[in-house]
Amino acid sequence: xxxxxxxxxxxxxxxxxxxxxxxxxxxxxxxxxxxxxxxxxxxxxxxxxxxxxxxxxxxxxxxxxxxxxxxxxxxxxxxxxxxxxxxxxxxxxxxxxxxxxxxxxxxxxxxxxxxxxxxxxxxxxxxxxxxxxxxxxxxxxxxxxxxxxxxxxxxxxxxxxxxxxxxxxxxxxxxxxxxxxxxxxxxxxxxxxxxxxxxxxxxxxxxxxxxxxxxxxxxxxxxxxxxxxxxxxxxxxxxxxxxxxxxxxxxxxxxxxxxxxxxxxxxxxxxxxxxxxxxxxxxxxxxxxxxxxxxxxxxxxxxxxxxxxxxxxxxxxxxxxx
Amino acid sequence: xxxxxxxxxxxxxxxxxxxxxxxxxxxxxxxxxxxxxxxxxxxxxxxxxxxxxxxxxxxxxxxxxxxxxxxxxxxxxxxxxxxxxxxxxxxxxxxxxxxxxxxxxxxxxxxxxxxxxxxxxxxxxxxxxxxxxxxxxxxxxxxxxxxxxxxxxxxxxxxxxxxxxxxxxxxxxxxxxxxxxxxxxxxxxxxxxxxxxxxxxxxxxxxxxxxxxxxxxxxxxxxxxxxxxxxxxxxxxxxxxxxxxxxxxxxxxxxxxxxxxx
Numbered sequence: 001x002x003x004x005x006x007x008x009x010x011x012x013x014x015x016x017x018x019x020x021x022x023x024x025x026x027x028x029x030x031x032x033x034x035x036x037x038x039x040x041x042x043x044x045x046x047x048x049x050x051x052x053x054x055x056x057x058x059x060x061x062x063x064x065x066x067x068x069x070x071x072x073x074x075x076x077x078x079x080x081x082x083x084x085x086x087x088x089x090x091x092x093x094x095x096x097x098x099x100x101x102x103x104x105x106x107x108x109x110x111x112x113x114x115x116x117x118x119x120x121x122x123x124x125x126x127x128x129x130x131x132x133x134x135x136x137x138x139x140x141x142x143x144x145x146x147x148x149x150x151x152x153x154x155x156x157x158x159x160x161x162x163x164x165x166x167x168x169x170x171x172x173x174x175x176x177x178x179x180x181x182x183x184x185x186x187x188x189x190x191x192x193x194x195x196x197x198x199x200x201x202x203x204x205x206x207x208x209x210x211x212x213x214x215x216x217x218x219x220x221x222x223x224x225x226x227x228x229x230x231x232x233x234x235x236x237x238x239x240x241x242x243x244x245x246x247x248x249x250x251x252x253x254x255x256x257x258x259x260x261x262x263x264x265x266x267x268x269x270x271x272x273x274x275x276x277x278x279x280x281x282x283x284x285x286x287x288x289x290x291x292x293x294x295x296x297x298x299x300x301x302x303x304x305x306x307x308x309x310x311x312x313x314x315x316x317x318x319x320x321x322x
Numbered sequence: 323x324x325x326x327x328x329x330x331x332x333x334x335x336x337x338x339x340x341x342x343x344x345x346x347x348x349x350x351x352x353x354x355x356x357x358x359x360x361x362x363x364x365x366x367x368x369x370x371x372x373x374x375x376x377x378x379x380x381x382x383x384x385x386x387x388x389x390x391x392x393x394x395x396x397x398x399x400x401x402x403x404x405x406x407x408x409x410x411x412x413x414x415x416x417x418x419x420x421x422x423x424x425x426x427x428x429x430x431x432x433x434x435x436x437x438x439x440x441x442x443x444x445x446x447x448x449x450x451x452x453x454x455x456x457x458x459x460x461x462x463x464x465x466x467x468x469x470x471x472x473x474x475x476x477x478x479x480x481x482x483x484x485x486x487x488x489x490x491x492x493x494x495x496x497x498x499x500x501x502x503x504x505x506x507x508x509x510x511x512x513x514x515x516x517x518x519x520x521x522x523x524x525x526x527x528x529x530x531x532x533x534x535x536x537x538x539x540x541x542x543x544x545x546x547x548x549x550x551x552x553x554x555x556x557x558x559x560x561x562x563x564x565x566x567x568x569x570x571x572x573x574x575x576x577x578x579x580x581x582x583x584x
Contacts (some may be wrong), residue, residue, distance in 0.1 A: 080415040088415055089408030093340045095537050104416040105332040108325075134343050150412065 006031045006066055006158045006189035007052060013060030016049050016214075019046040022167045024061065028208070029191055031157075032182050033230035036204030037193040038305065044213035045193035046085070046211045052191070053083045066157050079108075082151035083160025089147060092136030096127050096146050099135060104153040121149040126177065141172025146178060159183060161192040164198060177202060197302050209308050216309045228307050229271040232280055235293035236264050244289045253282055270296065326419040333426025334433075341434055351392070352438045355385045356445050364507060365448055372541075375450050380542040382446035383463070383534035384507035389439060390471040391502060391527050395495040396431055397478025402491035407484060410579075422581040424572075428475040432567045436464075436473050454539030463537040468529045474565035480575040506543075506553065507531045512546050523550035526563035534555035546572075 007029035014022040019218045022044045029035040039044045042121040042223055050056040054074035061077060063070045066080035068173040090099045098120035111119055123132045130138055133147060144164065146216060161180065166175040180203055184190055194200050200207045201221050208218040217224060232253070236245050239261055249268045277296045284291050299307075341348050351527045363381050365375035401424075405409045413423050482491050502508060504518075505527035509517050514581050522528055533556035536543035552559030573576075 055411055055414055078415060081415065083412070086408065088412040090412070091336065091340070091404075091409050093343055094336065094408065095343075097338075098336070098339050101415065102332055102336050103412065106416045106422075108417060110328075129425040154417065175327065199509060240470055 004067075005029055006033075006190055007211070008033070009048075009052070009061065009063040011061035012048065012051060012058050012063055014044075014051060014056065015059050021213055022051070022058070022061075025210070025213060026215055027191075029189060031189055031270055032184070032187050033205040034180070034190040034192070034203050036200035036207045037191065037210050038195075038197065038207050039193075041194060043210045045210055046162055047213075047291070048210070049083075049085065049160050049191070049193055053081055053088075053160050054078055055088075063262075079154065080157045082154050082156030082159045082247070083162075084147045084151035084164060085207035086163075086166075088151070090135055090143070090150050094135060095132050096135055096138070097122060097131045099146065100149060100153065103150050103283045106306045107154070115154060117176060125149045141168055141175060144168060144172065144176060145179070148176065152183075156188065158189045158191065161190065163195065165192055166195065173199075186296065188313060196302065197305060209305060211309050217255075217304075221278045224304050224308075225298045228298050228304050229269045231267060231299055232270050232277075232296045233265050233267040233294070234280065234291050236266070237290050237316070239264060239287055241268055244287060245284060245291075248281060248284050248287045248289060249280070252280065265293075326422055326425070327541065329422030330426040330429065330545075331422050333531070334430040337427055337430030338433070339474050341430075345379075348434060348438065352441050354420045355442050357390050358388075359385050359442065359445055360447070364551070366508075370509075374576060376406035376451050376541045378446075379540050380510070381508065382443070382449070383504070383540055383542075384502070384505075384531045385397075386439060386445075386463075386534055387470070387505075387527050387531035388502035388507045389435070389442065390467045390530060391474050392498065393431060393435070393471040393474035393499045393502075394478040394481075397428065397475035397480075398482035398491045398495060398541060399478075399488070400427055401479045401482025402488050403482075405486045406488050410483075414495045420507040421576045423480045423579055424476065424575050428472055431475045432468055432472055435500075436468060438466070439464075451540070452538075455537060457499050459537045461490055462557075463534045466530060466533045466537065466557065466564075469558060473564040473571075476571045476575055477567055480571050480578065483575065483578045497536060498534070501525065502527050503532065506542070510542060511553070520550065523553045526552070526560070526567070528553050529559035529563050531555050 001204060006028055009027045010024055012022050025044065025048055033183060037048065038126050047056065051058045052063055052070060054077050057071060057202065061310050065077045068076040068080065070077050097118055100121050101114050104114035105118045105311040122128055125148065126150050127149070129140060130142060135143060138146065148164065149250050158265065164180070168176065176225060180190060192203065197279055204221065207224055208215045208223055209214065217227070232249065234245055236242060242259050242261065245260055245266045249257045249266055253268050253270050253272065255269045257266045259266055280296070281291060330421065359381060362376040365373060367377040367572040370377050372380065407520050412428050423445045481494065484492050485494065511522045511528065514522055529552040532545060532559060536556050552563060
C-alpha cells in the first residue's frame with residue numbers, strides 16, 4: 001500500500017538576507033494523520049506553516065500540500081486548506097457570526113450556503129451565546145475557537161494550526177484539543193505547531209522536532225520516547241547510601257546515574273527493555289541498599305526535546321517525520 | 323471577474339458592518355471638518371482681507387476637498403490594522419480574488435464618505451454657502467470629490483500595507499492633516515512666497531478645492547493668471563490628478579496583496 005501524503009516538503013529553505021529561517025526542512029504527513037511540529041520560538045515552525053499555506057514563498061526546496069505545489073499552484077492549495085494562527089486571525093470589530101459569514105463568502109460559498117455554514121460552525125463550537133457580539137469582547141478561549149472555526153469555512157482537507165493553544169488556560173486548551181481530535185476523526189489532516197510537549201504528545205500521531213530550521217528527529221511519540229529510553233529513579237533512606245545505589249544502577253544500565261542529595265534519589269536512563277522495575281529492586285536489595293521508593297517511567301517529551309537538540313551538534317538526525 | 327465583484331461585495335459589507343458597530347468613529351470623522359469650518363469660518367474669517375461671508379463660501383469647498391483627501395489616512399489605517407491583526411493574511415489563505423480586498427475597502431470608504439459629507443454641506447449651507455449652479459454643478463462637484471477620495475484611499479491602502487503597523491499609520495496619518503494646509507483648501511495661494519505657492523498649487527488638494535468652487539460657482543474659482551496648470555484648469559486638473567494617483571497606486575497595491583508578506 002502506498003501512503004498518500006497531505007503535506008510533503010523536501011529541502012524547504014527560507015532566508016531573509018543572511019538569516020536562515022529554514023535550512024532544508026523535510027516533512028511527510030500522511031493523509032488523515034495529525035503531525036505536530038515541536039520546537040522553541042524561532043525554530044522555524046511558523047515560517048514552515050506560512051510557506052505551506054502560500055503566505056510566504058520559499059527560497060529553496062519544494063512543498064506539496066494536498067498534492068499541489070505551493071509555489072506553482074497556490075490557488076489550488078488555498079482551496080484545500082484551512083489556517084488558524086496568530087497571524088491568520090478574525091476581525092475583532094465584527095461579530096462572530098459576521099466573521100464566519102464573511103470568510104465563508106470569500107471561500108466561495110454563495111448566499112444561503114455561506115449563512116448556513118457560518119451557523120453550523122457557531123453551533124459546532126458552542127459559540128451561540130456570543131455569536132452576535134463583537135469578537136473583540138470575547139474571552140481568549142472563545143476567540144481561539146472562532147479562529148479555528150474560521151479556518152474551517154473551506155471544509156479543508158488539510159488544516160494548519162499555528163500554536164493553537166498558546167496563552168490559553170487549561171480548560172480552554174482542552175476544548176481546542178477535543179475539537180482538533182474530532183476533526184482528525186472525520187479524516188482531516190492536521191499539521192499543528194506547538195511549544196508544548198504535552199500538546200504534541202496528546203494530539204499528534206507523528207512529531208517532528210524542529211530546531212534552527214531543520215527537523216532533528218521525527219516519528220510517533222512512543223518511538224521518540226523509545227529513542228531516548230526510560231528513566232529509572234530510586235530513593236534511599238540516607239545520603240551515605242546514594243553511592244551504593246548509583247554503583248548498582250551504573251552496573252545495570254551502563255549509563256551514568258545522577259545523584260540528588262536533597263531528595264536522596266538516584267536517577268538513570270534505561271535503554272535496555274529487559275531492565276524491569278522488579279529487577280532493579282532485586283539488584284539493589286542483593287547489594288544491600290535499602291530502597292524506600294522506586295519507579296521506572298517513560299521520558300517526558302521535554303526530555304526528548306532536550307536530548308535531541310543537545311545531540312544535534314554531535315550527530316544530527318537525518319530522519320524526516322514519517 | 324464575477325469572483326472579484328462577489329468577493330469585493332463581501333469585503334464592502336464587512337466595512338459597513340464595522341462602521342455600524344463603531345458609529346463613534348464615523349461621527350468623529352464628521353465633527354472634525356465641521357468644527358474646522360466653524361472655527362476657521364468665524365475666527366480666521368473675521369481677520370482676513372476677504373469679507374467673512376465670502377471667506378466662508380471659499381472655505382466650504384476647501385473643507386470638502388480636505389475631507390476627500392483624508393482617504394489617505396482612512397485607507398492607511400484600514401490596511402495597517404488588517405495587516406497587524408492578521409486579517410490580511412487570513413484573506414490571503416482563502417481561495418478568493420486578491421484585488422477584492424482593496425477594492426471592497428475603498429468602495430465602502432466611498433459610501434461612508436458620501437454620507438459623511440452631507441452634515442458638512444448642511445452646516446455650510448447654514449453658514450451661507452450656496453451651490454449657484456443647480457443640480458448639474460452639485461453632481462459634478464460630488465463626482466470630483468468622490469473620485470479624489472477613491473484615489474487617495476488607494477494611496478493610503480498602499481502605504482498602510484507597507485507600514486504594517488497601526489502606530490506608524492497613526493503617525494503618518496497626523497502628517498496628512500498638514501497636507502490641506504499646504505494647498506488652497508483653507509486660504510488662497512496668491513499671497514504665499516514663490517516656492518511655497520508652487521508647492522501649494524501643485525498640491526492635488528488645491529485642484530480639487532478649486533474645481534468644487536468652480537462647479538458650485540463659489541468665490542475663489544477664478545485663480546491668478548500666472549497660477550499653475552492644475553488650478554488654472556481645476557476640473558481637468560482634479561480629474562487628472564485622481565487618475566494619475568489611481569494609475570500609479572492601484573497596480574502595486576493589488577500586487578502587494580497578492581504577493582503576501584515577506
